[in-house]
Amino acid sequence: MTTTDTSDRFTTLPDDQTLAATVVALEEHGFSVEMVDDLAAARNAVLARIPHGSSVMTNTSVTLHETGIADAINDGGQHDSARNKMFALDFATQAQEMKAIGGQPDYALGNVHAVTATGPWSLPRLEAASSPPTPGVPPVSSSSRARRSSSRPWNQHTSGSTSTA
Numbered sequence: 653m654t655t656t657d658t659s660d661r662f663t664t665l666p667d668d669q670t671l672a673a674t675v676v677a678l679e680e681h682g683f684s685v686e687m688v689d690d691l692a693a694a695r696n697a698v699l700a701r702i703p704h705g706s707s708v709m710t711n712t713s714v715t716l717h718e719t720g721i722a723d724a725i726n727d728g729g730q731h732d733s734a735r736n737k738m739f740a741l742d743f744a745t746q747a748q749e750m751k752a753i754g755g756q757p758d759y760a761l762g763n764v765h766a767v768t769a770t771g772p773w774s775l776p777r778l779e780a781a782s783s784p785p786t787p788g789v790p791p792v793s794s795s796s797r798a799r800r801s802s803s804r805p806w807n808q809h810t811s812g813s814t815s816t817a
Contacts, residue, residue, distance in 0.1 A: 692719075695721050695724060698761070699724055704731065706731055707732040710733070710734075734753050
């Protein structure tokens, strides 16, 4: 069996000072930031920003799954799930229709790979290519994904304190 020694910088959650600096940097870059204490509060904060009846695409995201946001959109009935519509089609014969549905929802939700203390954030490559950020509905990020700088990441996902950024 092979084991890998993991540095504390990859497993330690950012402290309050780092989170506060990151919030300021994001706000300086035009993002609204809402810090919440738990997964239910994160779900409620995100869902409150999306008008009922809107078409919403939920991209693959552990954070969306763990917060229950993906289920609320795809199984809840208050929103029009673009994911459900897209995957109900036959890829072999309806690929163009699938692309149209997946690429044109009113809102697209996903996660960010990292948020830096200076404000920039990065989307997963495939999600960024298929679904640009939706104005007014920010990506969801757990505090464990905040970074001190682009060269010192915390990338271990935990279900700790969650924020929308």
